[in-house]
Amino acid sequence: MTTRWSRTLDHAGIDDPALRGAYSGQRKLVARFARAEYTAVRLLLPPRLIPHIVAATAFMHHTDNLIDQGPVKDRLAAADDWRRQVTTSLADGSSDDPLLRALTHTISRYPQLQQYVRQFLSGADTEVEWESFSGEADFQDYVTAYSLPAFMLVACLLAPEAPDAAYVTGCRAFIEATQRLDFLDDIAEDLAEGRTGITHETLARHGLTPQDLRNRRTLGFEALLHEQTALVRTGLEDSRSLEPHVHPSSRPLVHALIDLQTLRVGAVRKAGRALLDGSTRPPLGGALRVLGREYRAARRQG
Numbered sequence: 425m426t427t428r429w430s431r432t433l434d435h436a437g438i439d440d441p442a443l444r445g446a447y448s449g450q451r452k453l454v455a456r457f458a459r460a461e462y463t464a465v466r467l468l469l470p471p472r473l474i475p476h477i478v479a480a481t482a483f484m485h486h487t488d489n490l491i492d493q494g495p496v497k498d499r500l501a502a503a504d505d506w507r508r509q510v511t512t513s514l515a516d517g518s519s520d521d522p523l524l525r526a527l528t529h530t531i532s533r534y535p536q537l538q539q540y541v542r543q544f545l546s547g548a549d550t551e552v553e554w555e556s557f558s559g560e561a562d563f564q565d566y567v568t569a570y571s572l573p574a575f576m577l578v579a580c581l582l583a584p585e586a587p588d589a590a591y592v593t594g595c596r597a598f599i600e601a602t603q604r605l606d607f608l609d610d611i612a613e614d615l616a617e618g619r620t621g622i623t624h625e626t627l628a629r630h631g632l633t634p635q636d637l638r639n640r641r642t643l644g645f646e647a648l649l650h651e652q653t654a655l656v657r658t659g660l661e662d663s664r665s666l667e668p669h670v671h672p673s674s675r676p677l678v679h680a681l682i683d684l685q686t687l688r689v690g691a692v693r694k695a696g697r698a699l700l701d702g703s704t705r706p707p708l709g710g711a712l713r714v715l716g717r718e719y720r721a722a723r724r725q726g
Contacts, residue, residue: 435471443529446522447475450482457485460706464684467719468677473581476534479526480577486523487544491552503548510545514538536586543573555618556634559625567600575599582674594666601659602685608652609692609703611637626652642697653693660686673725676718683714 429451433444455462458481465477490506491499510527513519518528531537547570557563572595579595580587587595607614607621614620620627620634627633630644630651637645660682670678684706691704 432471432474436473436475438475438529443525446526446529447479449522450478450526451475453482453485454478460684460711464677464680464715467715468680468722470673473674475526476530476581477578479523479530480537480581482523483527483541484544484574484577487548488551491548496552499552500549503545503552507545507548510541514541530581534581536580537577540573540576540580544570544577547573556620557623559623563604563621563623564600567596567603571599571603572596575602582670582678584671588669591666591669594663594669597659598663598666598682598685601656601663604652604659605656605685605688605692608649608656608699609688611699612702615700622648622652637700640700642700645697645700649693649696649699653689656689657686660689673722676722676725679721680714680718684711687711687714 429448430444433447438444438447451462461481462478465474469477487506490502493499494502509519509521510524513521513524513528514531516528517532519525527541531541550566550569554566557566572592575595575598576587576592579591583591603621611620611622615634615638620637624633626648627636630648632641632644632648636642663682666678667675687707687710688704691707692699695704
């Protein structure tokens with residue numbers, strides 16, 4: 425265990441050796457699969473909060489992994505089994521599983537997290553079963569059932585108290601925009617798997633079908649991309665309403681999250697039809713500038 429991480433656990437008041445081991449295991453997991461986000465959290469949040477953000481993020485990632493691959497019936501069974509395990513751990517207040525041991529301890533410190541754990545697990549079947557969306561209402565239902573609860577696992581820890589309606593509205597603006605952006609950036613992978621996150625209604629408005637995109641018949645795709653990235657930009661700007669609702673020590677991270685997604689919008693828009701061949705790469709230089717600016721802001725606050 426690194427000295428710096430050990431001090432972070434000290435700041436968070438996590439003294440029990442088994443708990444320290446549980447959180448340390450989740451740190452390694454998160455640092456491996458989400459290095460950029462982990463780096464932002466380590467740089468921009470106060471140490472007392474970092475292990476709890478790590479625990480919530482590890483739980484979200486592990487759940488996604490369980491239900492991400494294989495036949496639908498097997499993934500639904502995996503989701504059901506995982507819900508039972510988590511429900512038992514929530515009732516007991518602990519678990520032999522290190523991930524759930526860390527999660528239940530974080531819930532003991534931040535009770536508002538429990539409702540989003542339950543909501544997120546309830547929406548797992550929606551994530552397994554989606555293949556496409558007929559129209560905007562279907563997309564919004566998906567955000568409500570899965571994307572928003574997933575984001576709230578972390579976002580509920582950034583507010584000074586249980587999230588109010590205004591806070592959740594800002595969170596929804598952010599995750600709706602980000603989900604829309606993800607579906608654009610991941611379009612090649614989704615099409616290869618027989619699904620698309622761009623609604624049939626949107627495709628039809630631009631004279632396209634999923635099969636057209638698979639066959640690289642892309643007349644109308646640039647106009648679609650312009651329309652959808654404009655919606656993403658509007659959503660990200662609307663999500664800046666989050667700022668007065670988060671704890672002051674969390675604001676540098678919130679600023680960074682919004683600005684990093686704004687950089688992604690530019691990369692996706694610039695890629696154009698090349699999105700049909702694969703996802704974009706994060707704009708490293710711009711990301712480093714955002715993190716550097718917010719790191720200095722965090723240090724001024726701290």
